[in-house]
Amino acid sequence: MKLEWLRDLAKPVNKVSTQAALARQENLTKPAGSLGQLESLAVRFAGLQGREIPQLKRIAIRVFAADHGVAARGVSAFPQSVTAQMVQNFCSGGAAICVLADSLGAEFKVVNLGCVAAVPAHPVLVDAIIAPATQDFTVAKAMSAPQLEAALNAGRNQVNETDMFIGGEMGIGNTTAASALLAALYHLPAEVMTGHGTGIDETALKRKVAVIDQALALHDATVQDPMALLGALGGFEIAALVGAYITCAQRGIPVIVDGFITTAAAAIAVAVNPSIKPWLVFSHLSDESGHAVALAKLGVTPLLSLDLRLGEGSGAALAANLVRQALNLHGSMATFAEAGVADAD
Numbered sequence: 001m002k003l004e005w006l007r008d009l010a011k012p013v014n015k016v017s018t019q020a021a022l023a024r025q026e027n028l029t030k031p032a033g034s035l036g037q038l039e040s041l042a043v044r045f046a047g048l049q050g051r052e053i054p055q056l057k058r059i060a061i062r063v064f065a066a067d068h069g070v071a072a073r074g075v076s077a078f079p080q081s082v083t084a085q086m087v088q089n090f091c092s093g094g095a096a097i098c099v100l101a102d103s104l105g106a107e108f109k110v111v112n113l114g115c116v117a118a119v120p121a122h123p124v125l126v127d128a129i130i131a132p133a134t135q136d137f138t139v140a141k142a143m144s145a146p147q148l149e150a151a152l153n154a155g156r157n158q159v160n161e162t163d164m165f166i167g168g169e170m171g172i173g174n175t176t177a178a179s180a181l182l183a184a185l186y187h188l189p190a191e192v193m194t195g196h197g198t199g200i201d202e203t204a205l206k207r208k209v210a211v212i213d214q215a216l217a218l219h220d221a222t223v224q225d226p227m228a229l230l231g232a233l234g235g236f237e238i239a240a241l242v243g244a245y246i247t248c249a250q251r252g253i254p255v256i257v258d259g260f261i262t263t264a265a266a267a268i269a270v271a272v273n274p275s276i277k278p279w280l281v282f283s284h285l286s287d288e289s290g291h292a293v294a295l296a297k298l299g300v301t302p303l304l305s306l307d308l309r310l311g312e313g314s315g316a317a318l319a320a321n322l323v324r325q326a327l328n329l330h331g332s333m334a335t336f337a338e339a340g341v342a343d344a345d
């Protein structure tokens with residue numbers, strides 16, 4: 001596989017800019033620390049962007065869409081045809097992420113990596129079709145080595161110069177793939193990592209756990225090669241996210257990770273290339289059970305907890321508003337000296 005680029009080191013965080021931003025925060029007209037995590041966010045972005053006053057003008061949002069063979073096993077509350085239908089909804093502006101992307105003024109594209117139903121061409125839609133769907137991973141590897149390579153490269157190709165990257169996903173059945181990947185990566189029982197996804201009932205949840213157990217046994221999940229796990233248990237959209245996240249970190253572009261499925265992609269990406277971790281900002285705690293465990297395993301704390309369980313990049317887009325305000329405050333508040341306000345004794 002010509003995937004050597006996956007392991008190239010991420011751009012280092014700029015310590016000088018971090019220190020300058022910390023010093024600026026100390027001088028702004030507020031008690032030190034009173035803006036809490038908004039202060040640390042601004043300082044973090046200063047280090048990532050390599051400037052004392054970071055900016056967030058350009059935001060790129062890419063929703064990666066693909067179908068999953070494992071959907072045939074009755075693991076979702078919705079039929080597989082919804083993936084392609086939602087891709088069309090992303091194109092016509094009716095999905096939640098479209099509304100949020102619009103209000104952020106973000107550059108928005110949908111990347112079709114392969115849906116069972118055909119999707120008509122549209123200016124917002126990028127055709128990166130690999131196959132109509134992955135294989136059902138209870139009977140075969142989800143994807144072949146060339147398919148995995150194509151998906152990783154499709155994600156990499158979506159990274160252009162921007163101030164921040166948000167990846168979203170759409171693919172009926174993809175919480176099953178995400179749960180399987182996380183259970184395998186962290187050696188955890190399937191039931192710890194598996195939730196209700198789009199809203200399956202308890203009977204279907206038992207089936208979903210059994211399906212994941214079957215896949216973990218088939219693919220010998222004890223083998224800890226994250227790329228092998230991704231090929232065996234992943235989805236084209238999850239692999240594209242892995243490629244995009246790693247590329248962003250290598251090119252010095254901060255990423256906001258969305259919910260459960262994108263966290264599975266982030267976990268694989270960090271396992272493949274640990275140097276990328278500082279570039280991943282985790283937006284929210286999803287309502288999907290297993291997410292809290294995955295975030296704890298990664299050692300990260302998300303910004304928000306709003307009981308969201310949508311995906312599409314929606315939680316990340318919401319958090320982008322918060323980051324924008326953190327940077328606004330950092331860049332535009334007056335210092336004690338500028339405002340003639342007495343500093344603490």
Ligand SMILES: Cc1cc2ncn([C@H]3O[C@H](COP(=O)(O)O)[C@@H](O)[C@H]3O)c2cc1C
Nearest residue numbers: 076078169170171172173174175197198311
């Ligand atoms: C209308 C609709 C819009 C969505 N937008 C995101 N998802 C979310 O639900 C899917 C994962 O859940 P499961 O594994 O249970 O199929 C993904 O496509 C995900 O992004 C949606 C799901 C539906 C039905």
Ligand SMILES: O=C(O)c1cccnc1
Nearest residue numbers: 259260261286309310311
């Ligand atoms: O948190 C997510 O990404 C999520 C949870 C449930 C269904 N779809 C997405």
